[in-house]
Amino acid sequence: MSGRGRKAVPPPAGHHVEPPLGRGGIIVTITNNAGHRKEFDFAELAVAEPMQRSLAAAFAAQSRGWTGHLTAEFYWNKLVLFAGFVSRLEDPPADLDGMTAAMLKRWRAAHVASSPGRHTLASVRTLLRRDLRLASGPAAEELARRIPRAKPSKQSYAEAERDQVVLAARRQFRAALMRIRENSSLLERWRAGDLAEGSREERMGRILDHLACTGDVPRTVSQNGKIHVTNWRLLGGTSVEKSWGRLFLTRMELTALAVLLTDAFGWNLSAYGQLPTPTRAPSAGEARSVT
Structure with missing residues (x-):
């Protein structure tokens, strides 16, 4: 992962996220088990640069167990939604340590009523909880709230x-x-x-x-x-x-x-x-x- 004029955040040791050299943006490169690469530029997210870097680090850490690009794209799309939500706040925080319990309550309320929304909540929570600054305190308690499971709408074939x-x-x-x-x-x-x-x-x-x-x-x-x-x-x-x-x-x-x-x-x-x-x-x- 590399950035403009800032020290790059290194990916986890021995992991398949590789930092491209001499590149702009805040890039995380995911290599699937077939050897194909896909780049995700966190500078495209509609949040301040410190939060972009924090989300990129969480994304890179979470990707340790991924074997394909579909999972990476799934998490990326959820982060795009989260960044859009943050950008529309009256006073958007510059980094994840500025996320308050009240902000996270609003994020939850906007998504908890639908099945796709609950998937979004669960995915983003998984990434946010990788940031140690959200490991304790009121924001952490809000993140830890149980996300209700959707009632199955489909039944397996006999x-x-x-x-x-x-x-x-x-x-x-x-x-x-x-x-x-x-x-x-x-x-x-x-x-x-x-x-x-x-x-x-x-x-x-x-x-x-x-x-x-x-x-x-x-x-x-x-x-x-x-x-x-x-x-x-x-x-x-x-x-x-x-x-x-x-x-x-x-x-x-x-x-x-x-x-x-x-x-x-x-x-x-x-x-x-x-x-x-x-x-x-x-x-x-x-x-x-x-x-």
Whole structure:
């Protein structure tokens, strides 16, 4: 973590928060378990610089157990809300030691009535209590007040219901897989030069190559400015499945795949958030099949 004209606050020893050298701002860099970095500039928070630095130090200390950027972004968004609240006070404190019990009561009252608000209260409290100046006194007592738990609004699926969901996801994804495999096979034949020049399959192969390279089928802009699928007759229509969906999953099909992966491996949202960008590569143990 580095700052403008001030001594940098060092991150916890051996931690994955790294201070960039020669940089402006008050930067905390979080490195996830895949080695990717994400910077958070606390100079952007709408509070005085001393409080910016105190919040950055608490954020860095709390991040010791984080493995992904989703958690970091969650806490950061809550701090943005807290900084906005502080900035709107009649006499905003310059640092955390100026936060009074009355201020924290107002912060609590603004959020305790809703479920998202209670999550915000709990997250910000976790960070504030890392500052030793808020470890005792009236402000500390206010921070220690119990945050009521929300009543569960959702109920888990029964086993039979879960089986129905998985079956529907399996059917949806299988249909998509068959569609993409069929079109991928045609594309590979076109690239290998196995299709007769000018044939329907050869023209389809040319469109699929354009789709694979650009992410969409060729489109034409008419004189009135509307965009149309150029080869809609050859493709058999303009729907997603007939156009760019020939090689790619739709959002609903991606959701179906996520349901199957979650059912098989117990993945949560953080696992999906850390998936690498898709690439084309030979399938494991196979030379001709491409994943």
